[in-house]
Amino acid sequence: MGLMSDAPEPDGRTPDNRTVERFRIVVLPHLDSAYGFARWLARDPVAAQDLAQESLLRALRYFHAFRGEEARPWLLRIVRNTWTDMRTRYAAESESLETVENQVAAGPDPEQSAEAGERRRHVAAALAALPAEVREVLVLREIEDLSYKQIAGVLDLPIGTVMSRLARAREKLAAELRGRLGRRDHGLSDL
Amino acid sequence: MDCPTCEAMVDAYVDGELSARDSVEFEAALAICTDCRQRLEAARTMSGLLRGLPADPAPDLLRARIERELRAIAGRPHERARERMRWAAVAASLIVAVGLGWLGGNLTGQGGRQSDEMIAGYLRVAMAETPVDVASSDRHTVKPWFVGRIDYAPPVHDLTAQGFPLLGGRLDVVDGRKVAVLVYRRNQHRLALTVWPAATAGNTSPDITVRDGFALARWRHAGFEMRAVSDLAPAEMGSFATALDKAADSGS
Known part of the structure; x- marks a missing residue:
């Protein structure tokens, strides 16, 4: 669904130094947003950190397909889709409520x-x-x-x-x- | 405008998503529709309550984990990368290199978790655009700032004359306890000094180690445990510790 089906596949190459540097400047400043959104999706601080980390790394793998659109919504979309893929791992949602x-x-x-x-x-x-x-x-x-x-x-x-x-x-x-x-x-x- | 139309526009109005023309129409309809006015108030209240929730920035350890991954992918950050990135990378590697050992036997002697927390605190100083909560080179401003924020009065000394101007102070949390962090500058380098009351008496001389070009110092002086981290040369870290101890002894 969403990004993972309609976006290009990761090109399978390790991002080079320049790509990582560009990623730091364009995407990394939105880590707070990614984590904030992740926290409300996962409703658990530990799961939220895992989700945010996984999302950022996924964003780096897909960064070659980033075409200069707004980076924050782009990243949040990846967080949302990563959560869709991860949530089964954190199926015990209900017991996270107290944590929040x-x-x-x-x-x-x-x-x-x-x-x-x-x-x-x-x-x-x-x-x-x-x-x-x-x-x-x-x-x-x-x-x-x-x-x-x-x-x-x-x-x-x-x-x-x-x-x-x-x-x-x-x-x-x-x-x-x-x-x-x-x-x-x-x-x-x-x- | 009939009420269902106006009802459907309430949230878009609150969110500033109506066109200018629709807004005018909506406001006119609102004047004669009590129901929709109530809906509007309710929607605004909910919006305000959610916007009043405290921001929850990404934890420093998460930053460090991501930084470590990025480094693993790209190798060391480029020389021209911004200073804070360099700090982040160094501090992230510090977590790996130093692990649980260096800060061991500190607050409660449990090692482990609070060591990570303290190193994460250095990251905060190193990476933040504003590394301090109270920015002042005047110790008479910095010291009182801590009153009521932590349960002890940290020693604050301005070392400008010795080449280490005070940038200010901030709070950190180590093992659930709030501690004072003082931030100093040496040329373009930052130095973070974490200070808390010592559990054992007696002074020790600074134990200075170097990892990844990063100077670490730990010592105890005048009843306080001191932990300093900087990307200074070890000799300069030594000068810092000496200058600080001297200032403490002379009460300046």
Whole structure:
């Protein structure tokens, strides 16, 4: 699916020095994005690192076919497709949910109020709990700040589908948050 | 505009994906449609909450792993590669070369994981566009910055007169504990000094080793464990340690 079927095969040659240097300049600066997206796909920091590493190396193998389009969506598309190939290895998705929650809890948050931190934990947990199909579109839009057109490219979908999926995703997130806050009653009633 | 049309446009409006004409139409429809106004508010709230999540940059060890792979594929980075790339490569190889040994017996004496964490911290200093969280050559600015951020007061000395201007400081996490990292400069080289209270008393003289053109120093002085890494020549690393100890003893 996606990139792996419609893109050229890797040419099988080891990338030369110049290619690697160009790759460092063009693609490597987007490692943070790749890892961020990977984290929300895999919902586990260790799997996310494996996914990001595998994606970067795959990107290098396909870099000869890179034609100067925008590098970040190009890389994110590879992350998405690599995850499709890898996810069976990490089939135990459900037990990763707590990890995301804990990870956000442990994140660097020195200047923020406890209430703000608490709210972010709920938001992160709610996002992590969403089905992959709506989760990925939200992450690409709100966290990676991609346009509809770029998201359409990453997910290999028509723009109209991106738009309707995003609307559905926001509704689901709101419902998920209401459920969590209702259940735990943390007084964030202004949501 | 009927309501289903306007409803379908809410998210595109929030995302700035409507054409100017559609936006005007949508806003006009919104003025008379309570439902859609609520939808708009809800969509904006969700958007705002997600955008408020903290950024989660790639861990330094992931960078190091990728850097190692790239090096294996292309050989050593080209001489003309940017300085930070050179640092990254050297520091990545450091992880391999030094492994678990060099920093052993540090914070809790468990070796292993915290050594990786510390070396990853050097990577951060070496690779970051802004290597410090507090940028100042004034120790009276740098030292108070650590107050309330870590549970000890690290010794901060400006060594400009000795040829090592202070660039600033930053926090690192070693074995779950926050530690102070001071960053110095020698010509165009950076030097990262990690400092934490020593568990044992007594001074030791700097033990300086070299790997891949990288100078490492470890010693204990005036109640603090010191670990310094730089791509300086070992003799210069020695001068640094001497200058630092002197400054500590004279209280300047």
